[in-house]
Amino acid sequence: MSYWRSIATIVRKDLLVELRGKEIILSVSFFVFLMVFIFNFAFKPGTIPLEVMTPGVLWFTFLFAGMLSFQRVVSTEQENGCLDGLMLCPHGRDVIFVAKTISSFLFVLVVEVISLPFFAVVFNLSFFPVELLLIIPLATFGISIIGTLLAALSMNTRLREVMLPILLIPLVVPVVIAAVESTGNALSGEGWASVQPWIWVMVIFDIVFLVIGLLTFEHVIEE
Amino acid sequence: MNEAKPIKAESTRSIVPRLTWLDGLFWVTAIAIFVDLYLIFLWVPKEAIQGNVQRIFYFHLPAAWIAYLAFFLVFLFGIFHLKTRNPKWDHYAYSAAELGVVFTSVTIVTGIIWAKPIFGVWWVWDARLTTTALLWLVYVGYLMVGAYAVSGDKASRLRSAVGILGFAVVPINYLSVSLWDTVHIEPIVIGGDDTFLSADMRLTLYFSLATFTALFVFLLVVRIMLRESEAAVEELDQERETALS
Numbered sequence: 001m002s003y004w005r006s007i008a009t010i011v012r013k014d015l016l017v018e019l020r021g022k023e024i025i026l027s028v029s030f031f032v033f034l035m036v037f038i039f040n041f042a043f044k045p046g047t048i049p050l051e052v053m054t055p056g057v058l059w060f061t062f063l064f065a066g067m068l069s070f071q072r073v074v075s076t077e078q079e080n081g082c083l084d085g086l087m088l089c090p091h092g093r094d095v096i097f098v099a100k101t102i103s104s105f106l107f108v109l110v111v112e113v114i115s116l117p118f119f120a121v122v123f124n125l126s127f128f129p130v131e132l133l134l135i136i137p138l139a140t141f142g143i144s145i146i147g148t149l150l151a152a153l154s155m156n157t158r159l160r161e162v163m164l165p166i167l168l169i170p171l172v173v174p175v176v177i178a179a180v181e182s183t184g185n186a187l188s189g190e191g192w193a194s195v196q197p198w199i200w201v202m203v204i205f206d207i208v209f210l211v212i213g214l215l216t217f218e219h220v221i222e223e
Numbered sequence: 224m225n226e227a228k229p230i231k232a233e234s235t236r237s238i239v240p241r242l243t244w245l246d247g248l249f250w251v252t253a254i255a256i257f258v259d260l261y262l263i264f265l266w267v268p269k270e271a272i273q274g275n276v277q278r279i280f281y282f283h284l285p286a287a288w289i290a291y292l293a294f295f296l297v298f299l300f301g302i303f304h305l306k307t308r309n310p311k312w313d314h315y316a317y318s319a320a321e322l323g324v325v326f327t328s329v330t331i332v333t334g335i336i337w338a339k340p341i342f343g344v345w346w347v348w349d350a351r352l353t354t355t356a357l358l359w360l361v362y363v364g365y366l367m368v369g370a371y372a373v374s375g376d377k378a379s380r381l382r383s384a385v386g387i388l389g390f391a392v393v394p395i396n397y398l399s400v401s402l403w404d405t406v407h408i409e410p411i412v413i414g415g416d417d418t419f420l421s422a423d424m425r426l427t428l429y430f431s432l433a434t435f436t437a438l439f440v441f442l443l444v445v446r447i448m449l450r451e452s453e454a455a456v457e458e459l460d461q462e463r464e465t466a467l468s
Contacts, residue, residue: 146388153381157371166367170360171388174395208391216384219305 006091010099014073015106024072024107025114028065032115035061036122054123055183059176061115063143063169066108070147071164073104074155083221093218097148101213105144112136131186131195138202139179143172145209153220178202245444252437259434267427279337281427285435286329287355292439293323294362294386294393301386304379313379314454316386318446320365322439327359350399358396361389375457 018024039057077083077100086096119125147168154163182198263281270277300316303309334352335345346352365385372378420428 149384149388153368153384156373156377156381157368158373159371163364163368163371166360167364167385170357170364171392173354173357174392205391209388212388212391216305216387219380220384222380 003091003095006089006095007099007102010086010096011102011106014099014103017076018107024069025110028068028107028111029114031068032061032065032111033118035064036119050123051184051188054119054125054187055180057123058119058183059139059179062108062112062140063172063176065111066104066140066143066147067165067168069107069111070104070144070151070168071161073100073107074148074151075160078155087221093221094214096221097152097213097217100152101141101145101148104148105141108140108144109137112140125187129186129189131192132183134199135179135182135186135195135202138199138206139175142175142202142206142209145206145213146172146175149209149213149217149220152217156220175202175205178205245441248437248441248444252434252441255430255434255437259431262427262430267423268421270424273341276337276340279333281431283330283333283337284428285432286326286333288432289435289439290323290326290330290358291393291397292436293319293326293443294358294390296443297323297362297365297386298390301383304383305387310379310454311451313383314447314450316383317366317369317379318443318450320362320382320386321446322442324359324362324366326439327355327362331355331359351396354392354396354399358392361385361392365389 036057039053039061043053043057077086087093089095116128120128147164150167150171151164154160154167157163178198178201182195182202185194185198259281263278267278267281269275296319297316300312300319304312304316331352334355338347339345365382368385369378369382372381
């Protein structure tokens, strides 16, 4: 099987499992709704202008939602020795990494698409800035790459539920900052020129993380 | 009657201690530290605007540079370790990471002490400060991964990966002053605009940098030696356990 065929097969398997079980998308979407209400308690309504608060709440909610998904996408393979099976397949370990990243990315993206109308209602956004069509996939992809790598990494530690956030949050900060800043600019209607530098930051970090992920993943999952 | 065996005296030992290069490094560093303290506290003139507080600068900046250097070494040794799987590289990387965390802590603490009289507050949620704190967190995470890994061999590989990944945050920290509006000064101290520091201030800074580098190298070598002994003890422990079972 060719490189991309192998990846497509694993992604298809993940999507099928999700389609049948609806475990990740439903539960994580619900978690996102919950987070928005919790943030509402943290920031007393009316004290902070909505356009200041919205990008931060949006992206931290997505980041936490992502964290739950990455953990799940990677840990399903641990059940019944699926990971050993995947590793025995005649393809490089990087195939598993790319496939798992794509699956995580798609799940989180679906959750984001489901929850965006909800955000629009709660934060009283009357328009949808087109810039978000670029910002959301780029930032989500960056978070997914590093999240998948670190989920696989923390699987091998005793405190896996704690290690993933401890490692992920500081490392993913450059992407999240870029996402928050560009979303803020887009929401206040400042146009492409103000969004563009942050887009580049995200593109650079996506590439850097992808390269590091491809090179280190095999060392991380190896028994 | 038992004949007590006389303990053999180490007759080969000369009265004059043999100086190894490590001893040499120790003495060079120790003397440099005293000269550095003299330069910083007595020799260099008081800064015109900030007064004596500015002398923190000669600790703050070198500590930050050494932290960068340490994290670069973690990155480099991490790559070597994953490539060759030689535990030696992991010992090097781990020791550098520990020192990097220590020097980042020094940077943050001196920064906090300096910020209070100058900015009026201990801490500002500013890009430079925040990314420095993040850097600290990343490498504490590096140390934690090793501590919680399921096996020693895994620990070394996992933390090498984190060390390589973590280095991606270092440029963000360095560039943060130019990327965002920040209260922290631009990194123009060296090179760039020379009017920023007078000649004697620059000399003190360079001497302080050299001293910190010597201290770092000395501590790194000692830490690596200690780490290797630790690993040897661990290995002996494991051997004993397998022999017992």
